[in-house]
Amino acid sequence: xxxxxxxxxxxxxDARIKIADPSTGIDTADIKWEINPYDEYALEAALQLKDAKxxxxxxxxxxxxxxxxxxxxxxxxxxADAAVRLDDPAFEGSDCLGIARILAAAAKAxxxxxxxxxxxxxxxxxAQVPGMVAELxxxxxxxxxxxxxxxxxxxxxxxxxxxxxxxxxxxxLPLVITCDKxxxxxxxxSLKGIMMAKRKKIAVxxxxxxxxxxxxxxxxxxxxxxxxxxxxxxxxxxxxxxxxDATRVKELxxxxxxxxxxx
Amino acid sequence: xxxxxxxDTHRAxxxxxxxxxxxxxxxxxAAWEEAGWFPEDLHRAAGDAGLLGVTCPExxxxxxxxxxxxxxxxxxxxxxxSVGVAMGLGSHAIALPPILALGSAEQQARFVPPVxxxxxxxxxxxxxxxxxxxxxxxxxxxxxxxxxxxxxxAKTFITSGLRADLVTVAVRTGGDPDDPxxxxxxxxxxxxxxxxxxxxxxxxxxxxxxWASDTAELFFEDCRVPADNLLGGEGMGxxxxxxxxxGERLLLAASAVATARLALDDTLAFVGQRRAFGRPLHGFQVxxxxxxxxxxxxxxxxxxxxxxxxxxRRGEDVAADVAMAKNIxxxxxxxxxxxxxxxxxxxxxxxxxxxxxxxxDQRLYAIGGGTTEIMNEVIWRRGxxxxx
Numbered sequence: 001x002x003x004x005x006x007x008x009x010x011x012x013x014d015a016r017i018k019i020a021d022p023s024t025g026i027d028t029a030d031i032k033w034e035i036n037p038y039d040e041y042a043l044e045a046a047l048q049l050k051d052a053k054x055x056x057x058x059x060x061x062x063x064x065x066x067x068x069x070x071x072x073x074x075x076x077x078x079x080a081d082a083a084v085r086l087d088d089p090a091f092e093g094s095d096c097l098g099i100a101r102i103l104a105a106a107a108k109a110x111x112x113x114x115x116x117x118x119x120x121x122x123x124x125x126x127a128q129v130p131g132m133v134a135e136l137x138x139x140x141x142x143x144x145x146x147x148x149x150x151x152x153x154x155x156x157x158x159x160x161x162x163x164x165x166x167x168x169x170x171x172x173l174p175l176v177i178t179c180d181k182x183x184x185x186x187x188x189x190s191l192k193g194i195m196m197a198k199r200k201k202i203a204v205x206x207x208x209x210x211x212x213x214x215x216x217x218x219x220x221x222x223x224x225x226x227x228x229x230x231x232x233x234x235x236x237x238x239x240x241x242x243x244x245d246a247t248r249v250k251e252l253x254x255x256x257x258x259x260x261x262x263x
Numbered sequence: 264x265x266x267x268x269x270x271d272t273h274r275a276x277x278x279x280x281x282x283x284x285x286x287x288x289x290x291x292x293a294a295w296e297e298a299g300w301f302p303e304d305l306h307r308a309a310g311d312a313g314l315l316g317v318t319c320p321e322x323x324x325x326x327x328x329x330x331x332x333x334x335x336x337x338x339x340x341x342x343x344x345s346v347g348v349a350m351g352l353g354s355h356a357i358a359l360p361p362i363l364a365l366g367s368a369e370q371q372a373r374f375v376p377p378v379x380x381x382x383x384x385x386x387x388x389x390x391x392x393x394x395x396x397x398x399x400x401x402x403x404x405x406x407x408x409x410x411x412x413x414x415x416x417a418k419t420f421i422t423s424g425l426r427a428d429l430v431t432v433a434v435r436t437g438g439d440p441d442d443p444x445x446x447x448x449x450x451x452x453x454x455x456x457x458x459x460x461x462x463x464x465x466x467x468x469x470x471x472x473x474w475a476s477d478t479a480e481l482f483f484e485d486c487r488v489p490a491d492n493l494l495g496g497e498g499m500g501x502x503x504x505x506x507x508x509x510g511e512r513l514l515l516a517a518s519a520v521a522t523a524r525l526a527l528d529d530t531l532a533f534v535g536q537r538r539a540f541g542r543p544l545h546g547f548q549v550x551x552x553x554x555x556x557x558x559x560x561x562x563x564x565x566x567x568x569x570x571x572x573x574x575x576r577r578g579e580d581v582a583a584d585v586a587m588a589k590n591i592x593x594x595x596x597x598x599x600x601x602x603x604x605x606x607x608x609x610x611x612x613x614x615x616x617x618x619x620x621x622x623x624d625q626r627l628y629a630i631g632g633g634t635t636e637i638m639n640e641v642i643w644r645r646g647x648x649x650x651x
Contacts, residue, residue: 070275077275188279190313191326194272 001153001173003046003055004112005080006103006130007062009071010036010123022229035071038118040186041179045148046116047079048184054150055114057081061106063091063099069202076197077189084110088206093219096124100132101217105210107137112174114155119144119178127178134176142169146182264334264517265569268576273331276317280339283312288343295475296620299467301348303426309352310381314340316355318510319363323371324379330576333510334517334568341521344617346624347475349518354423354476357511357632358385358431361452361503365495374429374454386427388418388481389504395420396637398433398504399446403483405434405453410490412436412453414461414483424479425464428457432481433504436497450500454492461486472623508582509575511632512589516568519592519628523561526596526603526621530554533607544606553606557599564595583646586638593628593635600625 011017012032020027035043049055060075060083062068072083086102094102107115115134120127127143134141147158153173159180161167189197207214215221239255241248256263266274287308295301309315318333319325326332333356340349355378362374377383394400403416414434421430437449455462465480494503531554534544544550571588575581603618604611611618629635 073271074275074279077279188283188312189275190279191272191276191317191328191332192313192321194275194279195326197275198272 001049001055001114002110002112003049003058004107004110004115005039005043005046005058005060005075006115006117006133007039007043007060007071007075008036008118008121008123009033009062009064009068010121013037013122017231019229019231023227025226025229033067033071035074036118036121036123038120038122038179038181040118041181041183042116042118042177043075043078043080044184044186045177045179047187049150050079050081059084059110059112061103061110062086063094063102072202073197074189076200076202077193078187079193082200083202085202085204086206086210087204088208088214090207090214090218093222094217095222095224096126096128097132097223098217098221100129100136102210102212103129104133104136105212106205107133109205109210114173115139115176117176117178119180130176130178137174137176139174139176140171141176141178142171143178144180145177146180148177148179148183264331264338264520264572265566268331268569268573272328273335276328276332277335277339280314280336281342283309283314284339284343287312288340288345288348292344292348292475293615293617293620296345296347297474297614299474300477301345301351301475305348306352306384307381310379315352315381316359316375316379319359319375319379323363324376330510330513330572334513334572337514337517338521341518341525344525345475346518346522346621347473350473351423351426351476353514354387354427355379355385356514357387357422357507358427358429360506360510361387361431361494362454364506365452365499365503370454370491370494378429383428384423384426386421386423386430387507388421388424388430389433390418390420392417392419394440396633398450398501399438400440401433401435401450402440403432403434405436405451405488405493407436407490408487411487412490412493414453414455414486414488416483418481419479420468421479421481422476424481425467425477430455430481431494431503432483433500447501449498450504451497452494452500452503453488454494455483455486455488456492459486459488471626472620473627474620508633509585512585512638513568513572513575515628515632516564516585516588516592517572519589519596519625520561520565520568522621522625522628523557523564523592523596523599526600526618526625527554527557527561529618529621530557530603530606533610537608537610550606553602557602560595560598564592568592580645583642586633586641586645589628589632590635590638590642593625596625596628 012034015031018027046058050058058080060072060080062072063086065087076083084106086106117130131141142157144159145157149156155171157169159167241251314336316325317328317336321327378385391401405412405414432453432455434451434453435449436451438445440446461484463482468478470478534550537544568588571581571584600622604622607618610616
């Protein structure tokens, strides 16, 4: 079984985000990039399946420019066997569906049977792409998985379904699974892995290589247009309630009910 | 170190080592320092992550890295905030080079891989109650008896001495410490394994700093080790000990620079938060100038240590330079940590404050791995005497 891992580079979680131009997006000049943290769980899950000899190889699939190569190299250094970076002027301005079309075509071209991805990327926080990929491929999709067992082509996956309840899902390949925190503890690249990754090549593929109709991706095909970027409003300062416990608890309950409207 | 000398593999290792340290050490550093210990399984975790012995040959479980790869890991470990943990995890870096320099292929295959995987802990034991930098003064004796050596004597100040599963021990197989003509003869190195009858560890020594690393006395009472554990032959000890000089001094120099950086970063954060007389501390010129001085000394030490490391990588003789690097780095670190405590004011004297700990931890950089005075002797003999 060959596993594909959908990997996206995102601004580091502690990066200070600035808006470059409200119509185009964030200023990427001083941004430090990292592998989307949820994708690290996906990669680790794939590598563990390979370590356990349940997968033959792991290929990383990334939509992005050459600036993503460093993150892809990191994944190769951790143990992924191969990587395909999907890069084509026709991909510019793709929305989630466009990205999903690219990735679905790449997954098909690579002949993978299982796709692992993070449950969402921490930049856009859309949590849409993996589900769309599954739909486009006609595969099943199990999302937000925090425990995974795999035997003889059958997957057993555990996921939180809210209110403390847990779903246990059994499914067979081919599948798209999205991974949540807690699934595993991602490894880091060792020097040995880093040296070995130098010998691995990152394949770059465009629409023609994938047999993808360019008019179905990119800005022209986008159903979602992001054209007015702004930073979230600053959080108002916290309030400290005065008085004895009885007074403060009463006031807290009143504020939660009347102002925050959460109870 | 300066990334001027780095290639992509160095940068990638720097990032992944820092990420590992952020997860496995940083959250626990303060607690482990207070406890004077760190968990047994940390060696295994570091071994699994490939962080032990990155410069050792691949065939023995290392990564075949160069001197900068080694220094990058040392620097990253200090970045976890516990010099004691960094040094405890790093004791193999002085215990193994003599084995690599003198040991037979069979000895290397037996002793090295389990240390690099983190399954075993290695330590180096040279210093004795009455002999430190003066190695020719050691009195621990190993006497050949059939297929064994019988060792009698004591060692002290041994980093990782309590945990060590194997100890590279300097012994005397000949010569006489009290005879000026014969005291340099018969210094040998032998590997002693935990559990060998007659090998005992004493108490954990209480120290000024490096609390999380265990430092121990070792005792040998008719301790019988296989003659196969002798490294390189009788009288070869100085060769093995010298195998450490460049590497150990560079590691300590890089660790001192990294410690200075931590103290500087903590101070930069503090002076922005702490207010006095209606403004943050860095609103005062006297504070800003002190920070500039700290930053300058750290940068100069970093640059010099990096340059010496690069020359070592090129195979140049850097005996005198590496001694200078250790002294310069130790002095810069001492200045920066002292200034860091001063700028933190009363908070800098509190155990809950990291610079209080770094101030204590840095003191050993001018002592361990050869004192500043010994380094100065090396600088004279190897660097200056030949040209006067």
